[in-house]
Amino acid sequence: MKKLFAVLLSIVLVFTMGTTALAAQITISNAEVGETYDVYKMLDFTAVAGTTDKGYYTVEAAWEDFFAAEPASDYFTVETNADGKRVVSMDAELDDAAKAELAKEAVAYAKANGITAVTQKATSADVVFDGLTPGYYAVDTSLGTICALVNADSTFTTVEKNAKPDITKEVQEDSEINYTDEGWGKVNDADIGDTVNYKSEITVGFGVTKYVMHDTMDAGLTFIPGSVVVEGATKDVDYTVTTNCADGCTFEIAFEDEFIASVGRGNTFEVTYSATLNENAQVEYEDGRGYQGNKNTVYLEYLNDTVIKTDDHETVTYTWKLDVFKYTDGDNKTPLAGAEFSLLYDGEAISLVELKGDDITVPTYRVAVEGDEAEDIDTVIETDNTGKFIILGLDADVYTLTEIKAPDGYNRANDLEVTIGHDLDDENYSATYTINGADPAQIEVENKTGGLFPETGGIGTTIFYVVGGLLMLAAVVVLVSKKRMASFA
Ligand SMILES: [Zn+2]
Known part of the structure; x- marks a missing residue:
């Protein structure tokens, strides 16, 4: 016999057996002010009389086609029971990737079929949906791609990942040692002639494309093109490195959209690369010529209707x-x-x-x-x-x-x-x-x-x-x- 629908559907899914009178609530924490959040009810939960933790799910009429088609049909079966109710059972557990795919498909289905959402615009970091009936819901944001399946519950909270694209930058002190050692920060020092190692972490954002990392080095630093390593990616397949850039950058890394999508919204990946502190390195002088150190500056560019640039992030290497x-x-x-x-x-x-x-x-x-x-x-x-x-x-x-x-x-x-x-x-x-x-x-x-x-x-x-x-x-x-x-x- 198929087991009752009693397995978590996604990372943020909560399975709750409320009383039939339960008024459920979903809270989205860490929401982006000004963004719109939608919830769609997919399944209704009915608790067995006298219990709070036993019951069954029935499919909402507008979602019949969704559960009859892939990918939902790979995991669920909808059948009419003796009482004439359209009861949902789970055939197979979903791993994280399957949950994410299912949630994404659910939101797309809802939009394509004109299913009405409960909608709120965030005015603070907490968006609270009150007065929902128990069931399974898909949650979507106007930023594009979040779609978490959640079981409405009187106390359910999910934390929205802060997923605006961004980039960080660090340089490694005592750069002779390899990348796995400690010593990363915003400044370091080195001998002229030393190799200096850099690290940037890129955060993947909401449904945007055409990620390009722009890096500019002072004249005292010589970029080593062969040093670029992108975590989880293959050169010339997932990304390309360009030097002598038209905009004056020392080098740029353009990432393929497929690679960015595979990293996934809210997740990060690392880019490491190196330079040599060369004979033109800035060194402090006592005669007041000033001291700027040797800067390396990075920013990330991406497409979201228009081209958007992050802030510059800088490291300085002293000698x-x-x-x-x-x-x-x-x-x-x-x-x-x-x-x-x-x-x-x-x-x-x-x-x-x-x-x-x-x-x-x-x-x-x-x-x-x-x-x-x-x-x-x-x-x-x-x-x-x-x-x-x-x-x-x-x-x-x-x-x-x-x-x-x-x-x-x-x-x-x-x-x-x-x-x-x-x-x-x-x-x-x-x-x-x-x-x-x-x-x-x-x-x-x-x-x-x-x-x-x-x-x-x-x-x-x-x-x-x-x-x-x-x-x-x-x-x-x-x-x-x-x-x-x-x-x-
Ligand atoms: Zn550039």
Whole structure:
């Protein structure tokens, strides 16, 4: 014998055995104000006298054809019982996909057959349909595609998914690691030359089509076209990637309507992709040229009668710099030329390229990238008469600044451990500099004279200090090295 109609019809379906006098109610929470919600009664429920949880369903006359045809006939049978009532029984349980299809077909059938709905326009987040009789209802919204089958109940509530199309954007800190690791946010920092990973989440909305994701990268970022991965989709089947876009975007991803439909209203899918922080990356300067970081901006476009664009969503990738000043003569701070340095990371000297230009007043280097000419790359920095040099394009990390050759007549300085820290959140970004484990902003400048160094009997002092100043932070440290005794030379 076919079992009585006692299985939930959909995710939001509630099966209720009310009393025959029950006045049922459906509440739709999280409704969109201004949108119209419709409910259609498909089946009537009659409780057995004296019970609230036993009864039977009968089909509403206008729905006879619906239950006689696919897909409803795959799951239900309508028969005339001994009392002449058109009783509905369930032949097979519906999985989620079948429930969704059935609900969608029900609303289409109702509209095609002029079946009258109970209609309300949302004036708040809760739309309440009062005074319904127990039964099964299809619920539809003016936004297009929701159609949940619900059993009217005095307390039934369904939560409307917020399903306007939208897109998010995040960038991954410490981007060497793979996508499954933590570290996603609105800002990150990286070395020049590093790969930076991005992630966007797209929400599928109500019955709209022609989804296109537009992504624009600053000049300091080089998009890697082969890096695009769309969750659950196949390239050139479900989506296409276009670069050199007519509207000035760095790249666009156009999604096929069939793919979007398969994701389904209210659901999301992820798009991941990568870029290289290149030699044009913005780095902070002390001379007031400002600091914008390296932006990546995305928005989603879709068709809903007219083309609609979401808000822009942006991430910023920062990279930091190191300022060094080599000097002698204590308080006189006389710049010292001819000292040679390397900056080490993990024991390896970092490859650098010296920058040239009219606006460059002290030797300025950036981290080398793939594509730099071999003859331009060096790991050695030599001070000039300014005593200063600048290294651009460093990630937050621990480095060693080592003087590999002192100027003639001076002792080589001790190695300095330099930690570039970062303070990154959605509102703030800055780097902090720590030299040999202490915050340089609080270090007293040690300015020893030669007379204090009996172990060498030095007759002078060579000092260099590292200045880390970024945004509001300024940092100074002095390292003292010892001039050789004349007799040592
Ligand atoms: Zn575009």
